Amino acid sequence: MSRPACPLYLGSEEVEKHFPSASLLIPPLETALANFSSGPEGGVVQPLRTVVPVEKYNGFLGVMPAYSAVDDALTTKLVTFYENMKDTSVPSHQATVFLFDPRNGTLKAVIDGTVITAKRTAAVSAIATKFLKPAVADVLCILGAGVQAHSHYEIFTELFSFKEVKIWNRSREKAETFAQSVKGPAQVCSSAQEAVTGADVIITVTMATTPILFGSWVKSGAHINAVGASRPDWRELDDDVMRNSVLYVDSREAALTESGDVILSGAEIFAELGEVVKGTKPALSEKTTVFKSLGMAIEDTVAAKLVFDSWSSSN
Numbered sequence: 432m433s434r435p436a437c438p439l440y441l442g443s444e445e446v447e448k449h450f451p452s453a454s455l456l457i458p459p460l461e462t463a464l465a466n467f468s469s470g471p472e473g474g475v476v477q478p479l480r481t482v483v484p485v486e487k488y489n490g491f492l493g494v495m496p497a498y499s500a501v502d503d504a505l506t507t508k509l510v511t512f513y514e515n516m517k518d519t520s521v522p523s524h525q526a527t528v529f530l531f532d533p534r535n536g537t538l539k540a541v542i543d544g545t546v547i548t549a550k551r552t553a554a555v556s557a558i559a560t561k562f563l564k565p566a567v568a569d570v571l572c573i574l575g576a577g578v579q580a581h582s583h584y585e586i587f588t589e590l591f592s593f594k595e596v597k598i599w600n601r602s603r604e605k606a607e608t609f610a611q612s613v614k615g616p617a618q619v620c621s622s623a624q625e626a627v628t629g630a631d632v633i634i635t636v637t638m639a640t641t642p643i644l645f646g647s648w649v650k651s652g653a654h655i656n657a658v659g660a661s662r663p664d665w666r667e668l669d670d671d672v673m674r675n676s677v678l679y680v681d682s683r684e685a686a687l688t689e690s691g692d693v694i695l696s697g698a699e700i701f702a703e704l705g706e707v708v709k710g711t712k713p714a715l716s717e718k719t720t721v722f723k724s725l726g727m728a729i730e731d732t733v734a735a736k737l738v739f740d741s742w743s744s745s746n
């Protein structure tokens with residue numbers, strides 16, 4: 432019996448190089464979301480992620496395995512995320528994706544997961560927005576100015592034609608740096624309320640643990656991508672916005688286990704995004720809508736496969 436070859440290692444620069452434009456992730460992600468929401472016949476096996484709190488340091492380790500029969504891809508992502516980090520030399524979220532040969536369990540590649548997490552999360556928000564944004568969507572608002580704010584800005588300005596992008600961050604300095612670094616317009620706002628007022632599409636990408644977005648500020652018919660607050664006792668959105676919007680989620684099971692915004696508000700889930708993609712649930716884009724994103728392992732599986740296949744075809 433021969434020993435399996437050493438797994439390939441693809442670091443973040445390599446991933447960036449082999450990562451086609453984030454918008455190319457959209458078709459495989461739509462298929463994955465639809466398959467996930469089809470139950471066993473969709474061929475997606477994705478248990479609820481395990482999250483290990485590291486209380487002493489306000490950190491968490493998430494373990495996110497998934498298999499996609501359609502893609503014949505088997506991965507697990509390990510992701511750490513830390514609140515109020517004193518050490519600013521490393522990102523608050525760091526991840527690695529392990530890609531296995533599903534035929535025999537051999538580890539084929541160890542792939543930087545930080546870039547994958549940033550790009551796939553933004554691409555999924557873009558899918559939700561494509562279905563749920565109002566017919567006229569001129570103003571985009573981003574609350575937060577970190578890694579996800581950047582990846583969301585990039586794909587949202589590539590795919591949609593907003594006339595204005597308003598940004599707010601807890602520290603204004605970071606919002607200013609964000610506005611200077613992006614390739615396009617971004618208007619820095621002095622308060623979250625100022626940024627949200629008049630926005631047609633709102634993205635919340637902060638590490639907040641109490642609400643930063645209030646229903647009374649939100650324009651009727653707006654679409655909100657709620658990306659942060661991934662713990663059962665964390666919030667980004669207040670009860671008003673949660674209870675008075677049509678609520679879409681990536682995974683019902685995850686939302687009812689992990690999302691403080693869903694659990695603590697008692698808001699009723701209308702549909703999974705995958706059900707909208709499949710056409711079994713409507714996209715009520717004329718209403719105020721919230722897409723509560725928690726992040727799914729299957730998104731990492733299809734993104735890692737894309738990177739690996741691209742690397743394989745060029746080597």
Ligand SMILES: NC(=O)C1=CN([C@@H]2O[C@H](COP(=O)(O)OP(=O)(O)OC[C@H]3O[C@@H](n4cnc5c(N)ncnc54)[C@H](O)[C@@H]3O)[C@@H](O)[C@H]2O)C=CC1
Binds near residue numbers: 523524638724726
């Ligand atoms: N749904 C999903 O698939 C994923 C969600 N996330 C979540 O998205 C959010 C943003 O992630 P990253 O951009 O990677 O983080 P980051 O650390 O790069 O940026 C976080 C931003 O939030 C701001 N912030 C920190 N504490 C705050 C507070 N208490 N109130 C208001 N703003 C605060 C910071 O100034 C910073 O601009 C996090 O909550 C993260 O857990 C991250 C990855 C995937």
Ligand SMILES: O=C([O-])C1=[NH+]CCC1
Binds near residue numbers: 493512524548661727
């Ligand atoms: O899907 C993901 O990787 C994460 N969701 C919240 C923190 C990390």
